[in-house]
Amino acid sequence: MSRFVPDAGDFRPGRWLEADEEKRKTMERAVMWYGQGKHICLGQHIARVEMMKILAMPMMRFQVSDTDPEATLSVRPYSAIGYPDRPYFITVKEKQIAASGA
């Protein structure tokens, strides 16, 4: 059994959303996504950039807006990103890109 989470062998990403601030900091200290020490992943920065591109690219093609314009969004910070603290609905529409006449 892990010192950090009792179910470390299970694929359960939701544990990051459930953890309180103190528990999350403890978990962050224990992650080794890219290994540790002298054999730490040499491509980790490339991998992170590629993942950011995967997230950003749909934004070029789709228009994203609040489903309910009156809804307020309160975000729980986590690392460089944040999570909504409750379900929050968005509407996604394909952008209409005008054909160039040139």
Ligand code: HEM
């Ligand atoms: C999400 C993507 C990736 C993950 C999760 C990942 C994970 C890892 C891990 C855990 C290790 C350490 C293995 C060990 O300790 O024996 C490692 C090593 C390594 N990774 Fe990655 N990696 C990723 C992407 C990449 C990319 C894109 C490249 C190259 C462009 C790369 C190049 C390397 C190399 C060269 C090593 C060996 C480092 C050494 O032994 O000195 N990785 N990676």
